[in-house]
Amino acid sequence: MANSETADSPMAILVDDDAEVRDSLQELLRSVGIESMSFSSAQDVLSAKLPSRPGCIVLDVRMPGLSGIDLQQLLAAKDIQTPIIFLTGHGDIAMSVEAMKAGALDFLTKPVRDQAFLDAVSTAIATDIARRAALAVAQKNSALYESLTPREREVLSFVVSGAMNKEIAFGLGISEITVKLHRSNMMKKMNARSVSHLFNVCQSLPADIQCRLRIASAAGKPIARPGARGHFAN
Amino acid sequence: MANSETADSPMAILVDDDAEVRDSLQELLRSVGIESMSFSSAQDVLSAKLPSRPGCIVLDVRMPGLSGIDLQQLLAAKDIQTPIIFLTGHGDIAMSVEAMKAGALDFLTKPVRDQAFLDAVSTAIATDIARRAALAVAQKNSALYESLTPREREVLSFVVSGAMNKEIAFGLGISEITVKLHRSNMMKKMNARSVSHLFNVCQSLPADIQCRLRIASAAGKPIARPGARGHFAN
DNA sequence: AGGCAGCCTATACCCAAGTCTAGGGTGCCT
DNA sequence: AGGCACCCTAGACTTGGGTATAGGCTGCCT
Incomplete structure (x- = not known):
């Protein structure tokens, strides 16, 4: 349906090792008109070229290889500040608190209510749009300074x-x-x-x-x- | 021991319905030279006159009457921005995430390691000192504006x-x-x-x-x- | 060697900002 | 009715900021 707009329309990035979860979330997002792409592992995300579009990253915590928490840190190290939402079935309080302290925007547990998930994604996207707007101004002015x-x-x-x-x-x-x-x-x-x-x-x-x-x-x-x-x- | 300094020395506020927990935490804090006062319920905190000293509030979540989460909101409504640390034995992820989103500085689970608790309190106190310094400047300048x-x-x-x-x-x-x-x-x-x-x-x-x-x-x-x-x- | 960018200086002039002095009006409080 | 705080105005003056023009110095690149 909505595909012509490769421009600045939001794009959610889903990372989960469970294909079924990925597909159902993508379907859910598509139903409200939000495009998404999915990865089955943290490594794939790191090696992929992420689109420079406003959006958010939805991360499972427990995955083979790098965990979602690991990926959060690695992305931060790469200075990628796209908002992160955790979505996991295997979390504990300590983990969620660490993730939040590290800047995660939300930490949801599976099974997640559809509306709760969509709300979190919407909020994250709005946050990213604002963040990117501020960043654009900063870069423009930075160029002036340089x-x-x-x-x-x-x-x-x-x-x-x-x-x-x-x-x-x-x-x-x-x-x-x-x-x-x-x-x-x-x-x-x-x-x-x-x-x-x-x-x-x-x-x-x-x-x-x-x-x-x-x-x-x-x-x-x-x-x-x-x-x-x-x-x-x- | 250290009692002469009613001035600007930090003061932790403990809120827990379990007297044993309160006492042991107070003892722990005293051992590192941090004064504290304790309350057995959220209501008591609201009706008490809190000292205007840098510090933090350590909150149990599940208590008879108002919960720790309730108290967090009520304090926010009263514009009391002293950093809050939750410490609870009966929490879940959703609760911890909400608390963090609402501005809690940390969310610990009982039983807590002494050092983890002390670290959290120290961080919170440092945060509050900085916050209060900024606030003091803001108020001074606000008076000028007024x-x-x-x-x-x-x-x-x-x-x-x-x-x-x-x-x-x-x-x-x-x-x-x-x-x-x-x-x-x-x-x-x-x-x-x-x-x-x-x-x-x-x-x-x-x-x-x-x-x-x-x-x-x-x-x-x-x-x-x-x-x-x-x-x-x- | 020539061109260019960056840095420094000078004279002169204009305009914007700030100060001083000296007024007049209103409304409120005692 | 007097005092006070706030608002408005004017003329004359000083200082600070900005522009234009014109020149000299270095160092780097071609």
């Missing part, structure tokens, strides 16, 4: 920390006018019209870059300061 | 959205010079030296206030704009 020269990045650090041009100039040991140049170029590259916009762009930047920003700007210390520069005092 | 007049709050919204004074003036239907006045007063009250600092202050503001900011500033739209004002173009 286009900056070293100097421009230093200036950026100072700017987001609230330093004035003259402070930046002092901090970098260059003239204020040069700071203006770098700053101006940086703002253009970051596609920011004002400091506020710059902040918004920086906000949705990968965590590692944000760290670099804060560390670098530690020199330019902001925060408080009662009678700083004849401004507020008086 | 001290603003309605006009100043409107101006703040525009400022964080990157609007220029003249845009703010147009948006509010007042003169640019009045905007400067409000803006200046607002910056002083918010204890911010620059737009960047203002942003940092706003960042650590309660979520509800941040919402108000964004909604209000939706009028002043930021983002992109190729040839906006003769600046970049040319």
